[in-house]
Amino acid sequence: MEDVDIAPIATSAAAVVQLDEEAESTLDEPISVTLKRDLLMVFEKFFMVLIPRLNNKRILHDWDLWGPLILCVTLAMMLRDTARDDQKSLVFSGVFVIVWCGAAVVTLNSKLLGGTLSFFQSVCVLGYCLLPLVAGTLIIRTLALMSLASVPVRSVVVLLGLAWALFASMGFLGDSQPVNRKALAVYPMFLFYFVISWLIFVQPVSD
Template sequence: QGDLYAVLRKFGHALIPRKSLTLLQQWDLWGPLILVTTLAILLQSNSTKTSSGIHFAEVFTLMLIGSIIVTINSQLLGGKISFFQSVCVLGYCLLPLLISAFISYFLFYLPFKAILHIIRFLIVMSAFIWTMYASIRFLGQTQQLNRRMLVLYPIFLFYFLVSWLIILRTHSK
């Protein structure tokens, strides 16, 4: 029960970022694993039977390699954060994008398909902005002010790529 409560509390920190360092100090990889696995399953659900395993592996590998690259970049620029703390924060901050992926997926069960593309785009981009805001709140404070943009740019690219995958892969069959 303690681990589940800690994961749920960190989900709350990702949705409503605070100045608290709880997400950094008490890191875990359970929440990011749950979020990445759920996102990979959701994004591969529109694939054909023969390619669904490949799409799942692509998403999972992208998340793994992307978070490793962003973390190594942060450390090379003198960040005061451990490898697993950074992976934890990057994973938990995916929550708004996962919520937007669910919303985008279920929007296609509604009529008026033409306008839904615009609505879906706006929802995913709003989640992207919120995800960036949350990650900046947590990871921005671990860097020196003059190097902050060098650390945030790869994070921007990472989350933008995830957002783009959500836009491309959450469509009607």
């Protein structure tokens, strides 16, 4: 009778037990601890976008939509505040539609081209990489208070934010596309961030 190697079975069983214990400990922990952990995870991803590294793929494995939602709401509120009174609700809802529908379209295009990431992983990265553009919007609004938000200044800020967003997103998503189709995946991504950049550039510089 052949001997059966039980080491892999034992290892798998131990892993399952460990996962069960972690799940139970998560369910039993206070809400404040859970919120603190989630917030730290979101800010860690913000840091990954601010200082993108080509070998940093943790954002792909531990995906979430809290960060993209925060950035989308923040951007929509800032653009809404500078819009005309009769366009505030339209601008707010328009930003939401552009961000989420645009990210979904870019993701579907990536999947059709043979991308290896899941739908929510891609949407997560695209949403988090809005951070440079949201930061650019805040800078423009701050400069507007000092009457320094001229067209050349806004152009430089928006172009830097666009370049940063594209660089960060490609650093996370670049390896997920076939080499011969990478350009076809980058073009819709560029259009996605370009449209958002244009909305930021044309925003009124005063309330």
